Amino acid sequence: MAVVYQKSKGLTDNELHYCPGCNHGIVHKLVAESLEELGLLDDAIGVCPVGCSVFAYNYFSCDMQEAAHGRAPAVATGIKRTHPTQPVFTYQGDGDLASIGAAEIVHAAMRGEKFTTIFINNAIYGMTGGQMAPTTLIGQKATTCPLGRTQEQAGMPMRVSELLSTMDGCVYAERVCVTDIANLNKAKKAIKKAFQLQMEGKGFTFVEVLSTCPTNWGMTALKSIEWLKENMIPYYPLGVVKDTSAEVK
Amino acid sequence: MEKELWKGNEAIAEAAIRAGCDCFFGYPITPQSEVPEYLSLHMPQHGKIFVQAESEVAAINMVYGAAGSGMRAMTSSSSPGVSLKQEGITYLAGAELPAVIVNCMRGGPGLGTIQPAQGDYFQATRGGGNGDYRTVVLAPANIQEAVDFVQEAFDIADQYRNPVLVLADGLIGQMMEPIEWHDVSKRQLPAKDWAATGRKGRDHHNIINSLYIDPNECDDFNSHLAKKYQLIKENEVRWDTKETEDAELLITAYGTPARIVLTALEQLRAAGIKAGLFRPISLWPFPEKPLHDLAGQSHIKAILDVEMSIDGQMIDDVRLSVEGQKPISYLGHAGGVIPTVEEMVEAGKKALKEAE
Amino acid sequence: MTAKVTFDRDRCKGCELCVSVCPKHIVAIDMESINRKGYHPAGVTDIALCIACASCAKICPDSIITVEKFL
Numbered sequence: 001m002a003v004v005y006q007k008s009k010g011l012t013d014n015e016l017h018y019c020p021g022c023n024h025g026i027v028h029k030l031v032a033e034s035l036e037e038l039g040l041l042d043d044a045i046g047v048c049p050v051g052c053s054v055f056a057y058n059y060f061s062c063d064m065q066e067a068a069h070g071r072a073p074a075v076a077t078g079i080k081r082t083h084p085t086q087p088v089f090t091y092q093g094d095g096d097l098a099s100i101g102a103a104e105i106v107h108a109a110m111r112g113e114k115f116t117t118i119f120i121n122n123a124i125y126g127m128t129g130g131q132m133a134p135t136t137l138i139g140q141k142a143t144t145c146p147l148g149r150t151q152e153q154a155g156m157p158m159r160v161s162e163l164l165s166t167m168d169g170c171v172y173a174e175r176v177c178v179t180d181i182a183n184l185n186k187a188k189k190a191i192k193k194a195f196q197l198q199m200e201g202k203g204f205t206f207v208e209v210l211s212t213c214p215t216n217w218g219m220t221a222l223k224s225i226e227w228l229k230e231n232m233i234p235y236y237p238l239g240v241v242k243d244t245s246a247e248v249k
Numbered sequence: 250m251e252k253e254l255w256k257g258n259e260a261i262a263e264a265a266i267r268a269g270c271d272c273f274f275g276y277p278i279t280p281q282s283e284v285p286e287y288l289s290l291h292m293p294q295h296g297k298i299f300v301q302a303e304s305e306v307a308a309i310n311m312v313y314g315a316a317g318s319g320m321r322a323m324t325s326s327s328s329p330g331v332s333l334k335q336e337g338i339t340y341l342a343g344a345e346l347p348a349v350i351v352n353c354m355r356g357g358p359g360l361g362t363i364q365p366a367q368g369d370y371f372q373a374t375r376g377g378g379n380g381d382y383r384t385v386v387l388a389p390a391n392i393q394e395a396v397d398f399v400q401e402a403f404d405i406a407d408q409y410r411n412p413v414l415v416l417a418d419g420l421i422g423q424m425m426e427p428i429e430w431h432d433v434s435k436r437q438l439p440a441k442d443w444a445a446t447g448r449k450g451r452d453h454h455n456i457i458n459s460l461y462i463d464p465n466e467c468d469d470f471n472s473h474l475a476k477k478y479q480l481i482k483e484n485e486v487r488w489d490t491k492e493t494e495d496a497e498l499l500i501t502a503y504g505t506p507a508r509i510v511l512t513a514l515e516q517l518r519a520a521g522i523k524a525g526l527f528r529p530i531s532l533w534p535f536p537e538k539p540l541h542d543l544a545g546q547s548h549i550k551a552i553l554d555v556e557m558s559i560d561g562q563m564i565d566d567v568r569l570s571v572e573g574q575k576p577i578s579y580l581g582h583a584g585g586v587i588p589t590v591e592e593m594v595e596a597g598k599k600a601l602k603e604a605e
Numbered sequence: 606m607t608a609k610v611t612f613d614r615d616r617c618k619g620c621e622l623c624v625s626v627c628p629k630h631i632v633a634i635d636m637e638s639i640n641r642k643g644y645h646p647a648g649v650t651d652i653a654l655c656i657a658c659a660s661c662a663k664i665c666p667d668s669i670i671t672v673e674k675f676l
Contacts, residue, residue: 001609001673001674001675001676002673002674002676003671003672003673003674004608004657004659004662004672004673004674005659005662005663005670005671005672006662006671006672007668007671008668011668012454015616015667016666016667018666018667019618020618020619020620020644021618021620021621021622021666022666023666024666025665025666025667025668026622026664026665026666029663029666029668041448042447042448042449042450043447043448043449044447045318045445045446045447047314054460055460057456057458058456060454061448061454062447062448062454063318063445063446063447063448063454063455063456064445064454064455064456064457064458065313065314065317065318065344065445065456065457065458066344066456066457066458066459066460067310067313067314068310068313068336068337068340071306071307071310071313071337074302074306074307074308074310074311074313074314075310075311075313075314075317076314077274077300077302077307077311077314078272078274078310078311078312078313078314078315078316078317078318078320078322079314079315079317079318079445081272081298081300081311081315082271082272082298082315082318082320083318083446083447086447103303103304103306103307104303104306104307104310106303107302107303107307111300178664180625180626180664181626181660181663181664184663184664214620220621221620221621221622222621222622222625225622225625
């Protein structure tokens, strides 16, 4: 028999605590597989956020550091600057990265810190029970905008990939999703490319993964995939937002 | 050994380099900006890392990342910036990470003033961050002590896997004094096999973390920390005394006011008052027992606490240590105003009179 | 027979993502059983039709599916 697919060595044997169908599990796999296939697992150091993926240190088999809410890019800076040849990544949600951690991610991109950020954008705060995120869509209901987000009250949602792309230090930013196998394959390719560019010393690399949150959107896993396609992709377009990696020596 | 004339902040920076600091992350704030300025030039010259972070919050988290991956890391700031670092400090303590944090205190609260003060004693010793944690706090009274303590701080931090705070003030940061770069005692330190350095063939992955979501695990972890703090209390208490053997008036002070007290002692003694100084050097662990025992001596009639703080903060620890054995009065100023020798002498005389 | 697909049934959360991506429509939730977690686990209904594309395994968020091919 030949193994066609088995669980990556980049993941531990621990059972994931995520809700059924949560995209975290899928993206964890793509990161783990990318690191494994690039031969980077033994040197990698990851930084996990505060959010549903706060326990990611129990799921990835590489060395991990838990960061305070939003501070992962600063923690990763401290790691990568002192370990410049090793792969370093942050894995963050939309509250962690786009709200409390907005300064840290912008400045990491500005400085062109040579680590990779995987950004899980599910347009809501998962762990704390469904509050509004900076990426919550207009009209979308959350527990802190129970009648639906309005522009007057909360402004328009934040397009983080585009924001970070304005920084010269950010050499690669792509927005992906894992709604089906075709998109999953593209997402893995993007994540692998991000790590590859990091190892080539190009600069800050960023992959935004539009994700579902079935529990806090109040839908089944399958319905939430439909909701994402119909509502999130039009506002957060998929594809390469920036790639100046070829111009960097 | 030859003495060299150094500005406090620059000497503190140089001390970090001599202690083998691998990386410094900081942010400008008066009166400590010369620390990051000096290191921005010198760290790269030594092949070490310097980053000016986007904020004091980012800086302490960069320290966390570097310390978590096994490096000697330091940051410095002044009072309002140290307020910002409180979250990072509790995370450092909770993740058991070694780090050195220098605070050149200035007047507060809030934005305050850029002049020296001692309004951060509570913040330093009680911990402005959440949870049951402690940081070792060393308070230099001059630049020589500042450079010695900064160097020792790295070893203390590594020995106990805990953040260490060097609590200076704007006076120490800004003034110039002759100092010696003499050998500072080095400790036998354990290997950092707990660090997240990348597995590199290790049979398990290392996790740097302060989250213990199961309450029993959290309780157990806190017990472990408490044992560590007990060990620190047993081993790291430091203080100094001057002319306390026959003193009737005992003055307690730390940092730069303690130096001014030395002149006040001379004047008090010349006026026929036997005065002495008890100077805590480790503010945590506080020298409770030595102060308690000294206060209990029959020749001590009154205690005067002097701080650059409006109502005093160390005075709480003085009261706790003295345990009501003798009356305690207070002299202090906030807002960057430094108590004068004359004020100290007056207050000392008043304290003795009231004790009769 | 082309393939062998193993589901770690006790770790399945019944999310049905595998069901949605199988090009042969041979992955289904087993409504007759409940696993240790209280979910109806997924499984292959007709392994003879399996082409070992591993789509189910790739999308499973809990990595409970292993796909092997007969040589």
